[in-house]
């Protein structure tokens with residue numbers, strides 16, 4: 001008898017997102033990205049400015065909102 005315990009987890013999986021690096025560039029202006037937005041269709045990266053600018057529009061449809069703007073040293 002092969003009884004493997006399989007728990008049917010209906011909750012959303014926790015997506016481990018890699019940290020944003022200097023190589024990640026804002027999709028709008030090309031500045032270093034500090035915000036990653038995961039959508040059903042793919043993910044977008046934004047600089048702090050454009051992340052904030054698009055937050056109202058994108059956050060309701062975002063699967064995950066990764067905000068690393070606290071890394072910004074101004």
Ligand SMILES: [Zn+2]
Pocket residue numbers: 026027028029030031046047048049050051
């Ligand atoms: Zn930008």
